[in-house]
Amino acid sequence: MRLILNLDEDLSEFYALVANDPELSWAAAGSGRMLRTPTVFEAAVKTICTTNVAWSATVRMVNALVDNLGERAASGAHAFPTAEAMASVPESFYRETVRAGYRSAYLHALASGVVAGEFEIEELGLQADVPDDEIASRLLALPGIGPYGAAHLMMLLGRHSRLILDSWTRPKYAKINGRKAGDAAVQRRFRRYGRYTGLAFWLYLTRDWVPDEPVPGS
DNA sequence: CGTCCAGGTCTAC
DNA sequence: GGTAGACCTGGACGC
Numbered sequence: 001m002r003l004i005l006n007l008d009e010d011l012s013e014f015y016a017l018v019a020n021d022p023e024l025s026w027a028a029a030g031s032g033r034m035l036r037t038p039t040v041f042e043a044a045v046k047t048i049c050t051t052n053v054a055w056s057a058t059v060r061m062v063n064a065l066v067d068n069l070g071e072r073a074a075s076g077a078h079a080f081p082t083a084e085a086m087a088s089v090p091e092s093f094y095r096e097t098v099r100a101g102y103r104s105a106y107l108h109a110l111a112s113g114v115v116a117g118e119f120e121i122e123e124l125g126l127q128a129d130v131p132d133d134e135i136a137s138r139l140l141a142l143p144g145i146g147p148y149g150a151a152h153l154m155m156l157l158g159r160h161s162r163l164i165l166d167s168w169t170r171p172k173y174a175k176i177n178g179r180k181a182g183d184a185a186v187q188r189r190f191r192r193y194g195r196y197t198g199l200a201f202w203l204y205l206t207r208d209w210v211p212d213e214p215v216p217g218s
Numbered sequence: 219c220g221t222c223c224a225g226g227t228c229t230a231c
Numbered sequence: 232g233g234t235a236g237a238c239c240t241g242g243a244c245g246c
Contacts, residue, residue, distance in 0.1 A: 047225095054224040057241065101239025106227085146227045168225040222244080231235085 005033050009158050014196040018203075027203045031210065036156050040121040041114055042080045043156050048106050048144040050152075064098040086111035106144025113143070125157045132161045132195065151198060160199035163187060172205045 002008055011032050018024040037043040049061045069085045070078035086107065094104030113119040119142055124135055135157065139150040151162035163169075165183050174180045181189070186201065193200040 048227095050224095051226045052224065052238085053226095053240070054242070057224075060241085095239080099240065102227090102237090103239075144227065148226060152225085164225080166225040167223090170225095172225095220244105220246085222242105224240100224242095227238090229235105229237090231233105 003038070004036050006036050006158060007033065009033075011196075011199075014160070014193070014199060017193055017196060018200065021200075024200060024203060026207065026210070031203055032160075032199055034156050034158075037080070039080075040124055040153070040157070041083050041110075043153055044110060044121060044139075044142060044145065044149075045080075045086070045107060047149045047152050048103055048110070049100070051103070051144065051146075051149065061098055061100050061103075068093075068097055083111045083114040087115045103144060109143040132159050135159055136162065155198055155202065160196045160202075161194075162198045163190065163201045164198060169201075169205055173201075176204065176207075 014032060015028040018027050037046065045065070046058070046062055049058045049065075053061075065081055065086070066078045069081035069089065071081075071085070073079055089108075091104050091108040094100045094107050098104070098107075100107060110119070114121065119138075121138070121142070124130075124138060127135075132154065135154060136150050139145050139153050140147070142149075145153070147162075148164060148166045151164045154160070154162050155164065163183075163186060165186070170183075173186060187197075190197045190200045190204070
């Protein structure tokens with residue numbers, strides 16, 4: 001559970017930074033915990049399943065993966081499939097059964113690469129000495145993972161330097177901000193948070209998820 | 219029933 | 232190195 005909620009991560013430096021920002025000071029009360037998955041592989045698969053689709057489709061695809069390839073636990077529930085299980089079925093399975101469309105090739109290639117040792121992604125969450133740029137490069141090398149996916153996965157790994165810019169965060173920022181802003185402008189707005197740039201952006205966007213917090217203009 | 223598009227990525231200029 | 236086009240699917244729309 002500590003892993004899932006990432007409770008061991010030290011965010012004190014970030015809290016000190018937001019204390020000086022009127023629009024983010026609320027976050028110093030202990031926000032910034034990201035839900036993690038047990039494995040980086042699972043997070044990567046789910047991330048691929050979020051790209052260029054509505055959330056309902058993401059849920060549909062992930063459920064299909066779990067139901068068809070996940071090992072049944074003693075409780076009767078299916079676990080998330082292992083890379084081995086996902087590599088053992090052909091790409092056609094992802095098209096025809098999971099209905100993952102063009103993501104099918106990505107999913108199969110990712111699983112196969114992990115099994116073959118080509119992508120050693122489970123280590124990425126542990127190597128604190130490796131700079132964010134290298135972590136990003138490793139993630140961008142994964143099939144179906146681009147700038148959005150890499151930023152998303154890095155947040156889950158406790159690497160908060162990247163902004164998650166996508167069709168949800170861009171308009172959400174514009175709404176809160178009061179007017180549209182280009183990616184570069186958003187980058188500048190949160191630049192002062194340094195290695196917590198992405199986290200500051202994320203909390204700015206999700207402030208209305210926090211119960212009992214008065215949101216300006218709502 | 220056709221068009222559009224949703225928490226993008228890849229490839230080819 | 233930046234930028235169009237293609238890309239699966241299914242649900243939400245307009246007609």
